Amino acid sequence: MDTANGAIYAEAEGLGPATTRPLRVSLPAGAYALRCVVEDNDPITGPTVRIAGAAKAASVGVKPVTQNDLVGPVRDYQRLVLAGIGTLVQNTGALKQAVASGDRNAAQAWWLTAHLAYQRLGAAYDAFGDLDGSINGTTAGLAGGVADAGFTVSTGSSTGCGTTRRWPRWPRSPTSC
Secondary structure, eight states, rough: OOTTTBBBBBOSSSSSOOOOOOOOOOOOOOOEEEEOTTSOOOEEEEOOOOOOOOTOOOOOOOOOOOOHHHHHHHHHHHHHHHHHHHHHHHHHHHHHHHHHHHHHHHHHHHHHHHHHHHHHTTTGGGTTTHHHHHHOOSSTTTTTTSSSSTTTTEOOBOOOOOOOOOOOOOOOOSSOO
């Protein structure tokens, strides 16, 4: 790494005690040090070595991203996700009403609208944990596909789980409430 600005010119992973690995890099004139980042420990930086002259084709160093560099983008993403969750809640409410009323065409339209809103959350849907598999439920593993008796739609209720309707050829749907 460049000791003046922290730029990294090369990285080698998977090194342990008393192991070696060749690492070729063309460095411009400057001061450099090797830094070992050991998991769950503070980085260890070796002695500084000065290089004079110019490399024929010097590598370009990459400055590490700091936590402060991420504050603005993370806040923007949080605002985007919160807006997306609001849209998702509205769309799933409309889906729930359409399913409860037995209006298959409206339910199919609202399912797609709600599912696309969910997918637009991006990495945030990992926050749903195991429920993501239910939300993104597919016919995988069901011998009859969408016609399989195990492929159901839960209508839910204000008190928790609700009744389950079985509609043949229903598009992908949650399998739990």
